[in-house]
Amino acid sequence: MILVFGKTGQVATEIARLAPEALCVGRDRVDLADPDACRDLVLDVAPSGIINAAAYTAVDRAEEDEALATRINGDAPASMAQAAARLGVPFVHISTDYVFDGAGEQPFTPEDPTAPLGVYGRSKLVGEQGVTAAGGAAAILRTSWVFSAHGNNFVKTMLRLGGDRDKLTVVADQIGGPTPARDIAAACLTMLDGLREDPGRAGLYHFAGAPDTSWAGFAREIMAQAGLACVVEDIPTSAYPTPARRPLNSRMDCAKLARFGLERPDWRAGLALVLAELGANT
Numbered sequence: 001m002i003l004v005f006g007k008t009g010q011v012a013t014e015i016a017r018l019a020p021e022a023l024c025v026g027r028d029r030v031d032l033a034d035p036d037a038c039r040d041l042v043l044d045v046a047p048s049g050i051i052n053a054a055a056y057t058a059v060d061r062a063e064e065d066e067a068l069a070t071r072i073n074g075d076a077p078a079s080m081a082q083a084a085a086r087l088g089v090p091f092v093h094i095s096t097d098y099v100f101d102g103a104g105e106q107p108f109t110p111e112d113p114t115a116p117l118g119v120y121g122r123s124k125l126v127g128e129q130g131v132t133a134a135g136g137a138a139a140i141l142r143t144s145w146v147f148s149a150h151g152n153n154f155v156k157t158m159l160r161l162g163g164d165r166d167k168l169t170v171v172a173d174q175i176g177g178p179t180p181a182r183d184i185a186a187a188c189l190t191m192l193d194g195l196r197e198d199p200g201r202a203g204l205y206h207f208a209g210a211p212d213t214s215w216a217g218f219a220r221e222i223m224a225q226a227g228l229a230c231v232v233e234d235i236p237t238s239a240y241p242t243p244a245r246r247p248l249n250s251r252m253d254c255a256k257l258a259r260f261g262l263e264r265p266d267w268r269a270g271l272a273l274v275l276a277e278l279g280a281n282t
Helices: 010-018 035-045 066-087 119-134 154-164 181-197 215-226 255-260 267-278
Strands: 002-005 023-025 049-052 091-096 138-143 167-171 203-207 231-235
Touching (some): 002 010, 002 035, 010 023, 010 181, 035 066, 049 066, 049 181, 066 091, 066 138, 091 181, 119 138, 138 181, 154 215, 154 267, 167 215, 181 255, 181 267, 203 255, 215 231, 215 267
Parallel strands (some): 002 049, 049 091, 138 203
């Protein structure tokens, strides 16, 4: 049995759909702010593999609560990984492009130096370091710009605003790869199997949708596929200040995924599936 930390989040929801036999646990079962409880749950359940699809994802709020963000995003995954290593089972942990500073225009490789711009990225980096230090068969999957038909995300926000307004201003100087949660879920399951077959595949990986685009470009594709007449106007990040700094360059080199037979998904096809599920496509 696969143990999944996360129950109602975007990726956890999709894992439950793809692997209904998995045990997906939420806040009602374990408090992610209690790393020891996470470790104890792993040892009690003794699963055949573990996926951590849970996190403190409130990027702006994290700026005011670094201690909590670090416990959830840093200490808890480390405890999970230590328990997984103790049991000798594979562990897949989801991380983020926010561990980078977003400088330049070249895609970041898994081996590039990290330099988070804010608390969220720092807390996720602590998690990566803890998972790696645990020494088990663990793969860390950095991803970006996650969207689905569930929860709060950019696609659902654009659909809501685009249905009410004639024009929207959207940031155009942040570039990255929108990534369907369903594809992330499928990748996690594939990687779990791959680690079971060959623990030597442990390490850092990048997984993001293709082609790279801006938030404004993403918004325009949403409007086009949904048949909305709302016009998207480009603005710079400086025109939309937020408590936490966002990386301008979130391009990620995903070539290393070939070790698991994976490649970047086309986010436009994933968007069509999400809009169909929401009943919002033309």
